[in-house]
Every structure is written in structure tokens, then in C-alpha cells.
Amino acid sequence: MSESVITKDKNPYLSVVVPFYNEEENAERLWNIIKDVLDGTGKTFEVIFVDDGSSDDTRNILRRLAKENKELRVILFRANFGQSAAMAAGFKATRGEIVVAMDGDLQNDPRDIPVLLKRLDDGFDVVSGWRKNRKDKLIMRKIPSKIANRIICSVTNVKLHDTGCSLKAFRGDMLRSISLYGELHRFIPALLRMEGANINEIPVRHHPRQYGQSKYNITRTFRVIMDLTTIRMLMKHLENPVRFFAGFAWLCFWSGFAVLLFGTYHLLFRQVDIIHLNIPITLIVLFWATAFQFLCYGLVGKLVVNTGSRKKFEYKEKVQ
Amino acid sequence: MSQSIKSSRISVIVAVFNQEAYLPELHGQLVQTFSEHIDDYELIYVDDGSKDNSWQVISELPAQDVIVKRVKLRTSFGESAVLDAGIKAAEGEQILYFTCRVRSNPKDLLKLLGRLDEGNDVVMGLREPRRDSKLNQFVSRLFNSMTNRMTHVGLNDINSGVMALHRGVLEHVPFYGSLNAFIPVLAHRQGYKVVEEPIEQLPGQFEQSLYPKNYIKRLLDFLSVIFISKYSKKPLHFLGFMGAIFTLIGAIINIYLFIYRILGVGPIAGRPMLLLGVLMVIIGIQLISIGLLGEMIIYTHANEIEDYNIEEIIE
Numbered sequence: 001m002s003e004s005v006i007t008k009d010k011n012p013y014l015s016v017v018v019p020f021y022n023e024e025e026n027a028e029r030l031w032n033i034i035k036d037v038l039d040g041t042g043k044t045f046e047v048i049f050v051d052d053g054s055s056d057d058t059r060n061i062l063r064r065l066a067k068e069n070k071e072l073r074v075i076l077f078r079a080n081f082g083q084s085a086a087m088a089a090g091f092k093a094t095r096g097e098i099v100v101a102m103d104g105d106l107q108n109d110p111r112d113i114p115v116l117l118k119r120l121d122d123g124f125d126v127v128s129g130w131r132k133n134r135k136d137k138l139i140m141r142k143i144p145s146k147i148a149n150r151i152i153c154s155v156t157n158v159k160l161h162d163t164g165c166s167l168k169a170f171r172g173d174m175l176r177s178i179s180l181y182g183e184l185h186r187f188i189p190a191l192l193r194m195e196g197a198n199i200n201e202i203p204v205r206h207h208p209r210q211y212g213q214s215k216y217n218i219t220r221t222f223r224v225i226m227d228l229t230t231i232r233m234l235m236k237h238l239e240n241p242v243r244f245f246a247g248f249a250w251l252c253f254w255s256g257f258a259v260l261l262f263g264t265y266h267l268l269f270r271q272v273d274i275i276h277l278n279i280p281i282t283l284i285v286l287f288w289a290t291a292f293q294f295l296c297y298g299l300v301g302k303l304v305v306n307t308g309s310r311k312k313f314e315y316k317e318k319v320q
Numbered sequence: 321m322s323q324s325i326k327s328s329r330i331s332v333i334v335a336v337f338n339q340e341a342y343l344p345e346l347h348g349q350l351v352q353t354f355s356e357h358i359d360d361y362e363l364i365y366v367d368d369g370s371k372d373n374s375w376q377v378i379s380e381l382p383a384q385d386v387i388v389k390r391v392k393l394r395t396s397f398g399e400s401a402v403l404d405a406g407i408k409a410a411e412g413e414q415i416l417y418f419t420c421r422v423r424s425n426p427k428d429l430l431k432l433l434g435r436l437d438e439g440n441d442v443v444m445g446l447r448e449p450r451r452d453s454k455l456n457q458f459v460s461r462l463f464n465s466m467t468n469r470m471t472h473v474g475l476n477d478i479n480s481g482v483m484a485l486h487r488g489v490l491e492h493v494p495f496y497g498s499l500n501a502f503i504p505v506l507a508h509r510q511g512y513k514v515v516e517e518p519i520e521q522l523p524g525q526f527e528q529s530l531y532p533k534n535y536i537k538r539l540l541d542f543l544s545v546i547f548i549s550k551y552s553k554k555p556l557h558f559l560g561f562m563g564a565i566f567t568l569i570g571a572i573i574n575i576y577l578f579i580y581r582i583l584g585v586g587p588i589a590g591r592p593m594l595l596l597g598v599l600m601v602i603i604g605i606q607l608i609s610i611g612l613l614g615e616m617i618i619y620t621h622a623n624e625i626e627d628y629n630i631e632e633i634i635e
Contacts, residue, residue, distance in 0.1 A: 075630055078631040079510065241613075241616060287602075308617075310620045
């Protein structure tokens with residue numbers, strides 16, 4: 001019995017993770033609001049602030065806050081490694097049964113955290129915020145975001161109105177089973193869906209940015225498309241990469257076959273000399289060699305997946 | 321690492337390759353200079369499979385009042401392996417590494433350690449004035465400016481072969497193969513403070529210029545560093561981009577030929593351009609496939625990935 005008390009003491013019910021990058025005006029304000037809100041819930045909690053190599057005063061503010069408050073832990077990166085890395089480091093440090101992630105720019109409202117927790121209790125593993133009333137510039141932020149959301153949803157098959165909203169609540173053990181790297185933080189719901197998560201959403205408040213600069217830029221479109229391709233492939237073909245690559249192999253094989261028929265027809269019925277068919281012959285070689293290569297990629301893929309150290313999350317129903 | 325690390329000790333790792341004549345003189349200088357200024361240090365000679373009598377000379381180096389460690393590699397493995405072997409033998413928290421061929425003034429090596437104490441993580445030696453061959457210097461300058469342009473590391477002599485660093489840096493920097501030449505670049509990417517300090521080269525015999533194949537090797541190393549530091553976790557960002565370009569060019573060629581044929585301007589079967597178009601598309605799709613395969617590898621082996629470097633955790 002005493003042991004369970006100790007672990008309960010050690011592991012808080014709730015962990016809140018916030019990545020920061022140059023948010024000197026917002027850091028302390030955000031901490032005060034979070035603390036007020038969470039003190040009000042009466043649950044045990046911890047807050048983890050991750051600084052992603054800020055060049056302004058954010059680091060010193062976070063250092064001071066962490067020393068003053070025992071519920072707050074601060075992770076300082078040596079350089080700027082990106083939002084995925086910051087969230088990955090934060091998630092790894094969490095101990096809570098529930099993990100909430102949010103942005104450090106005060107546009108998300110910590111007062112929505114209890115609402116998310118309540119929805120999570122309805123039996124969901126992930127509850128995403130939905131900025132129904134978004135306070136951002138229409139052309140630069142809202143429209144691209146809407147389009148991106150539609151594309152991401154249809155490709156990953158996770159139906160959310162606002163997958164880009166950072167305010168999300170997760171079942172802790174499940175969240176800690178995935179690895180975030182590169183720029184995969186945009187696809188956390190999809191990654192968790194691969195682990196069998198039950199995903200829902202709930203409208204949250206959204207405030208206009210009051211302090212600091214927005215870090216949004218539109219140049220990342222190509223990388224997002226590439227990541228989407230990756231996610232799609234992982235979701236559909238991770239179990240059997242041979243089939244994925246065999247599709248390409250099949251295509252190349254039949255292309256070669258069509259050229260073969262074309263060449264044979266000309267050779268036999270049009271009396272074309274074989275010397276003049278060098279291009280079709282080369283095409284056949286090219287297509288079939290490629291088909292063979294794709295088959296080999298598939299086999300290598302199978303090997304890779306089978307030797308991978310990654311284990312699928314063992315889904316167990318939450319004990320209510 | 322099995323041995324305990326002594327925080328006050330400085331480990332001096334000397335890479336030796338065919339330097340039998342210079343070694344006794346160097347050892348004398350090192351012991352004299354370091355004993356005067358440093359309380360606790362060790363000298364680690366790593367022989368990279370020398371063809372001459374270097375190992376014999378190393379074994380006979382006098383070791384009164386100074387810790388001397390001697391490591392012999394079975395054959396020549398290159399400077400990365402030498403550094404790795406040296407680190408494994410080293411007990412100090414601060415590492416000073418240099419290769420014999422540079423012939424730097426030991427007093428300048430002390431300056432490097434001084435800069436390390438100022439709070440820098442890596443201090444590179446900057447050979448000034450350089451005494452190796454003019455061609456070598458030219459290639460080196462070209463290589464440095466290229467690296468600086470790509471990485472913004474801001475160093476003028478990345479491959480000087482002389483550096484002082486904290487042991488912890490190397491735990492986050494992969495330097496297998498011949499990537500040891502890029503330790504400052506990789507460390508800089510990880511957010512470590514990398515600076516340089518001029519060192520004097522003592523007069524003496526220097527190796528002749530590198531062979532052309534070394535330049536090609538260096539270029540490949542350079543490419544792999546760019547790839548490692550930028551795209552290693554996201555192969556598709558790079559390969560997908562290349563693949564998209566190839567596919568696009570191929571598609572344009574093929575569409576052009578298609579329209580050409582449909583409009584009946586002439587036959588296309590005799591035109592090698594068709595082959596080029598198809599080849600481009602196929603290469604493009606293959607690049608994308610290999611990128612996807614790479615992503616598959618990363619994802620299924622991603623448990624150990626730490627895409628970041630934590631400076632401090634405050635509870």
C-alpha cells in the first residue's frame with residue numbers, strides 16, 4: 001500500500017508540456033495562468049517548459065521560474081532544434097497519466113485544459129483543441145491552415161477540424177510510445193492513430209497574439225508534403241512494404257510488356273528491321289530492370305521493418 | 321567507458337603516423353612545456369599502424385614524472401579511429417588532440433586549453449603561418465570556404481588536425497570514418513561553442529601534397545556531413561526533392577514528345593530523347609522510393625533517436 005502512495009506522489013496525474021522559442025514576454029504570464037488553472041483542479045500536476053535555443057531572455061526567465069516553483073521543470077536546448085525535438089524532449093520527461101501540450105505564445109488558453117481532461121475521461125486517448133473562433137490573419141494564416149487541414153485529414157484519415165491546434169491532451173503512456181523527430185509534430189494525431197488511438201476534438205478558446213513574433217512561414221509546404229507522403233506510406237504499408245513497392249514493380253513490368261508487344265508487332269507484321277527497334281528494346285530493358293529493383297526495395301523494406309526495434313503500443317483499455 | 325573520468329586531468333592525444341625521427345624531440349618539448357604549466361595531465365600516443373619504427377620509438381619514450389599511455393593500432397585506420405582509441409584510453413575531462421604531422425608549437429597548445437577554460441566547448445587550431453605545400457594550402461582554403469558557406473561555422477582551418485575539446489562534446493558528435501575532420505562543424509550544429517586560436521607551425525619536413533583521390537574522398541565526406549547534419553532524420557526531404565526534380569524534367573520531356581507525336585509532326589521512335597525522358601522519370605521515382613525506404617528505416621528504429629542536445633535541466 002505504501003508503495004502505491006509513493007508512486008502516486010512521484011507521478012503526477014497531469015503533465016503539461018510547452019515548447020518555447022523566443023517568448024520572453026509570454027513565459028511568465030503563461031506560467032502564472034497555468035498554475036492558477038491547475039491549482040483549481042485539485043489534481044497533482046507537473047509542468048515542463050522546453051526552451052528550443054531562444055536567443056532572447058526566455059532562458060533566464062525560465063531558469064528563475066523553475067527554481068521558484070517545484071511543479072515546474074525546465075529543459076534548455078543547446079541550440080535551436082525545432083518544435084518536434086522540443087516536444088519530443090518534453091514528452092520524454094513527462095510522468096503524468098495524462099499529458100497536455102500547448103504553445104507558449106498565449107494564444108491557447110490554459111483555462112481550456114480542464115475541458116480537455118473532461119472529454120478525455122469520456123474514453124478517448126487523444127482530445128484535440130479546435131480553434132472555432134480563430135484570431136489570426138485571414139489570408140496569411142487561416143486560409144493556408146484550412147487547406148492544410150483538409151489535405152492532412154484526407155491523407156491521414158484522422159477527421160479533425162483543426163489538426164494544427166497545439167492544445168491537445170493525450171493519454172500519457174500512449175504518447176510516450178511514439179517517437180517525434182524531424183517535423184513530425186504536425187502529425188501527432190496520425191502517429192497515435194497508428195498505435196490505435198481513439199481521437200476526438202473539442203472547441204477551445206483562441207486569443208490574438210499580444211506579445212512577440214509569430215514564427216510561421218509558408219516555405220515549409222514542400223517538406224509537409226514529403227512528411228505526408230511518409231505518414232501515408234507508414235500508415236498503409238508498414239506491415240507489408242513488399243506490397244507497396246510491388247505496386248511500382250508491377251507498373252514497370254507491364255509498361256515493359258506493352259513496349260514488347262509494340263516492338264513485336266512492328267517486327268512481325270510491319271516488317272521493320274530489328275536495327276530500327278533499338279529504342280523499344282532499350283525501353284524494355286529499362287522498365288524491367290527497374291521493376292526488378294522495386295521488388296528488391298520491397299524485400300529490403302520487409303527486412304528493415306522486421307528488424308526494427310520499435311514495438312507497437314499495447315493497447316489496453318483504461319481502467320476508469 | 322570503463323575507467324573513471326578525472327575532471328581535473330587533461331588528456332593529450334597524439335596521433336602518430338611514420339614520425340620516428342620527430343617523436344623524441346616532440347616528446348621532450350611536450351613534457352617540458354606541460355609539466356611547467358599543468359598539474360595533472362597524461363600523454364597518449366596512438367600509433368596508426370606506422371610503417372617505420374615509430375612504435376619502437378614510442379615504446380622507448382621516457383616516462384619519469386609523467387603519465388604516458390601508448391596505443392598501437394594493428395594497421396592504418398585513419399584519424400577518426402586514432403581519436404576514438406585515444407579517447408578510450410583517456411581519463412581526462414578535457415581532451416587535447418593533435419597529429420604529429422602539424423608540428424605545432426607546444427606553447428600554442430597551452431593557449432588552446434586556455435580558451436577551453438574560458439567556456440568554449442571546442443577550440444580549433446588555426447595554422448598560421450602555414451608551412452605545408454602551396455597546393456595543400458589552396459585546396460584547404462577552398463574546402464574551408466565551401467564548408468563555411470554551407471554551415472556558417474565561421475572557422476578558417478577546419479581540418480588543421482589540432483583541437484581541444486570537452487569529452488562530453490564527442491558523445492553527441494558522430495565521427496566515424498574520416499568524419500573527424502568535421503567534428504567542429506557537427507559540434508557547432510549541436511549548439512556547442514566552437515572557436516579557433518592561431519598556432520605556430522615549427523619548421524621541419526612536411527608531407528607532400530595529397531593525392532587527387534583524397535580530394536574526391538574529402539568531397540564525399542563533405543556531402544555526407546551536409547546530409548548527416550541536415551537530413552539524417554528526414555531522408556525524404558532531400559531525396560524526395562531530388563526525385564521530384566528528376567520526375568518533373570522527365571515528365572516535361574515525355575509530354576513534349578507526346579504532343580509532338582499526337583500533332584503528327586513526326587515519328588518519335590527514332591529519338592533518343594524518349595529514352596532520356598523515361599530514364600529521368602524512373603530515376604526520379606527510384607530516388608523517392610529510396611527516400612521512403614529511408615523513412616521506413618528511421619521510423620522503425622526511432623526509439624533511440626534524440627534529435628536534440630540538452631544543455632541543462634532545471635527541476
